[in-house]
Amino acid sequence: MEPIPQHTGKKICIVGASGKLGRYMVQHALDRGYEVVGVCREKSVHKLDDYAGRITIHAGFTNDRDVIERAVEGCDAVLAVLAPWGVNDYASGTAKAVMDFAKPGARLVFSCGWHITRDGKDRYSRNIRAAVAFARFLRFTRLIDMNDQYRAADLVFKSETRWTLVRGSDLEEGPSQGLPVWSRHVGDPILESNTTRRTDFALFMVEAVTDDSLIREAPAINGRTTPSALAHASEAA
Numbered sequence: 483m484e485p486i487p488q489h490t491g492k493k494i495c496i497v498g499a500s501g502k503l504g505r506y507m508v509q510h511a512l513d514r515g516y517e518v519v520g521v522c523r524e525k526s527v528h529k530l531d532d533y534a535g536r537i538t539i540h541a542g543f544t545n546d547r548d549v550i551e552r553a554v555e556g557c558d559a560v561l562a563v564l565a566p567w568g569v570n571d572y573a574s575g576t577a578k579a580v581m582d583f584a585k586p587g588a589r590l591v592f593s594c595g596w597h598i599t600r601d602g603k604d605r606y607s608r609n610i611r612a613a614v615a616f617a618r619f620l621r622f623t624r625l626i627d628m629n630d631q632y633r634a635a636d637l638v639f640k641s642e643t644r645w646t647l648v649r650g651s652d653l654e655e656g657p658s659q660g661l662p663v664w665s666r667h668v669g670d671p672i673l674e675s676n677t678t679r680r681t682d683f684a685l686f687m688v689e690a691v692t693d694d695s696l697i698r699e700a701p702a703i704n705g706r707t708t709p710s711a712l713a714h715a716s717e718a719a
């Protein structure tokens with residue numbers, strides 16, 4: 483029988499809870515004894531059926547300010563998936579609503595990808611630059627708007643909240659390899675392998691809640707057992 487986690491007495495809101503990253507975050511948060519509140523689209527509530535009775539769900543778009551206001555009430559931390567869907571400021575609207583309504587002092591942890599840069603000192607491979615250029619080009623389809631994820635990140639960087647913006651590398655499925663390593667700049671040798679298990683991305687998001695050294699940081703992460711992480715283990719942050 484699995485051990486029953488001790489309740490921490492702390493409440494976490496997971497915005498984007500039904501997605502692949504979100505469901506891993508829900509599991510890690512429950513494993514750590516947090517009370518969990520999730521936000522997801524009405525049509526995706528069923529993806530959280532495995533957690534019925536163990537989490538509270540607020541159905542709605544993550545940039546719906548009324549939904550976010552209700553969901554984050556009383557939460558000690560908010561973990562938010564920033565995704566560049568559509569052309570209606572989905573990511574920036576989500577980030578803004580979370581920062582506007584989270585209780586003062588709450589830990590706010592946002593997800594994005596390596597393409598986001600805080601200080602312009604990241605060094606990107608040709609492949610990453612090409613992938614980002616292509617993704618930005620796709621705005622014409624009106625399905626995604628990468629520029630809005632940049633706007634969301636800028637709002638976070640300028641905020642005086644207790645934020646962390648976790649920048650995920652390429653993701654893969656598979657069992658956990660442990661807490662990812664991180665560095666401040668893409669291009670740092672420890673990140674070269676550019677591969678993180680999605681469950682470990684989620685683990686990093688949840689662990690960031692209690693890691694004050696990550697406040698106002700934008701860590702770029704990479705799998706703990708990837709070749710570049712092992713080769714440069716002594717430099718791990």
Ligand SMILES: NC(=O)c1ccc[n+]([C@@H]2O[C@H](COP(=O)([O-])OP(=O)(O)OC[C@H]3O[C@@H](n4cnc5c(N)ncnc54)[C@H](OP(=O)(O)O)[C@@H]3O)[C@@H](O)[C@H]2O)c1
Pocket residue numbers: 497498499500501502503504522523525526529563564565567568593594595596649650651652653680
């Ligand atoms: N995929 C990668 O290789 C990769 C790499 C680096 C970083 N990241 C970052 O990781 C985070 C999670 O990405 P993921 O790829 O793992 O995907 P994911 O967790 O499945 O997240 C996608 C989220 O967007 C929602 N969504 C999907 N289609 C939507 C739509 N048309 N309108 C509104 N919401 C919609 C999903 O909700 P539903 O459940 O309702 O569909 C889910 O909450 C993101 O912040 C992303 O930038 C991803």
